[in-house]
Amino acid sequence: MASSGLLRALRRRIGPSSSTSQILSLTSTFRSISTLVLGEIEGGSVKPSCFSAVEAAKSLSKENSISLLLAGSGSSLQEAAKTAASCHPSVSKVLVADSDVFTHPLAEPWAKLVHLVQQRGGYSHVVASSGSFGKNILPRAAALLDVSPITDVVEISDSHLFVRHAQRKVASVGLSMQQSTSSGREGYRTVTFAFPIVLVEEARVDQLTGGWPIYAGNALSTVRYTGTGPCLLTIRSTSFPVSTVFDDSKPNEAPISQVDLSTFSEDLIGKSRYVKLSSQDTERPDLGNARVVVTGGRGLKNAENFKMIEKLAEKLGAAVGATRAAVDAGFVPNDLQVGQTGKIVAPELYMAFGVSGAIQHLAGMKDSKVIVAVNKDADAPIFQVADYGLVGDLFEVIPELLEKLPEKK
Ligand SMILES: Cc1cc2nc3c(=O)[nH]c(=O)nc-3n(C[C@H](O)[C@H](O)[C@H](O)COP(=O)(O)OP(=O)(O)OC[C@H]3O[C@@H](n4cnc5c(N)ncnc54)[C@H](O)[C@@H]3O)c2cc1C
Numbered sequence: 001m002a003s004s005g006l007l008r009a010l011r012r013r014i015g016p017s018s019s020t021s022q023i024l025s026l027t028s029t030f031r032s033i034s035t036l037v038l039g040e041i042e043g044g045s046v047k048p049s050c051f052s053a054v055e056a057a058k059s060l061s062k063e064n065s066i067s068l069l070l071a072g073s074g075s076s077l078q079e080a081a082k083t084a085a086s087c088h089p090s091v092s093k094v095l096v097a098d099s100d101v102f103t104h105p106l107a108e109p110w111a112k113l114v115h116l117v118q119q120r121g122g123y124s125h126v127v128a129s130s131g132s133f134g135k136n137i138l139p140r141a142a143a144l145l146d147v148s149p150i151t152d153v154v155e156i157s158d159s160h161l162f163v164r165h166a167q168r169k170v171a172s173v174g175l176s177m178q179q180s181t182s183s184g185r186e187g188y189r190t191v192t193f194a195f196p197i198v199l200v201e202e203a204r205v206d207q208l209t210g211g212w213p214i215y216a217g218n219a220l221s222t223v224r225y226t227g228t229g230p231c232l233l234t235i236r237s238t239s240f241p242v243s244t245v246f247d248d249s250k251p252n253e254a255p256i257s258q259v260d261l262s263t264f265s266e267d268l269i270g271k272s273r274y275v276k277l278s279s280q281d282t283e284r285p286d287l288g289n290a291r292v293v294v295t296g297g298r299g300l301k302n303a304e305n306f307k308m309i310e311k312l313a314e315k316l317g318a319a320v321g322a323t324r325a326a327v328d329a330g331f332v333p334n335d336l337q338v339g340q341t342g343k344i345v346a347p348e349l350y351m352a353f354g355v356s357g358a359i360q361h362l363a364g365m366k367d368s369k370v371i372v373a374v375n376k377d378a379d380a381p382i383f384q385v386a387d388y389g390l391v392g393d394l395f396e397v398i399p400e401l402l403e404k405l406p407e408k409k
Contacts (some may be wrong), residue, residue, distance in 0.1 A: 111140030290319035299354015357382025
């Protein structure tokens, strides 16, 4: 039985209107944190973004036991499991669901699998990275578990307190919201959402773009999870970089166990079926994980000119990015879009050519370590976030760079 002091402390943590049974249920959760991390497989290995989810899970509690769930079929799955078992010392166990149902990562069977494994293992948290894989599965799994997921987490304060990007979609799921906007451009704004499981306490206007509208990733909301069921999170992998220095004292190979799928009924799944995979045949690094990104905007004027960006990226061994304006104008396919409605990137070096720096674009790249911008307009907003800015004509700058940079070996 929790003491009255502990109850009072917990009531302070989760809000004055919380019931005692809600608090008691949370005390048991606080006592033992165990996390299921969803792992995405590609060509016999686990995608690096999953290890960012492991890093996030590590911040939930020091005593967290972390299981990595992989699903697929055949030898590529077993190969991925073997690699995953020794990839990150914080992974306590690798769970493997081997079935033809998982040959392609369809959201419905995956969500059912997460439901099954969570129920069996009693995990207090389920974490996935905020890519299309996680965003596809986690809300479905949350619906099956009858809990509200918390998406786009950028910081974990404790096991039930998270900082996330405040985006319009929070309001669009039909929740009531009151917003006080009385403060000035650089002040604080208080936003209160009234709904049962997640309580959003406040939104802080980002220093970088203080006073701009909050719904473009420029405001952060602090969210307390007060649900009694498991806590499901998607995390921004750029906010949880994988550490390269590991504690050597820990065993470096986690045990691998097969998930018993004998009770997994396939007939409840079939809402979607795999048709085909189309992907660009390119040797360029993946935009989401590249160390260098070269991005072109509407300033490139057409698809033919955009090839200069591709050539430059090739020389630098970089990924190619684009603004939404460039994508909408048909210069490149939309999987290259960086920004609020595209990919979120945080490379070592981000180079932007003919990009104005609209708030929705900045939302996807402002965490890059070094930002270089070339724009002919000295007042372009991109210069406010750039570490190095060049006011100039990209049609002169890029050819010069191409000429002076050495060929890639
Ligand atoms: C809900 C919503 C979501 C959005 N999501 C995204 C998103 O995810 N990503 C995104 O990028 N945008 C997004 N946008 C669009 C965004 O608002 C901007 O319209 C877009 O980013 C502008 O792209 P741009 O910088 O290429 O084009 P522009 O704003 O037209 O800027 C072109 C720039 O090129 C410069 N330029 C022109 N010629 C040259 C030259 N010869 N040399 C050097 N510089 C030159 C100009 O000075 C200008 O600054 C979104 C908008 C909305 C409403």
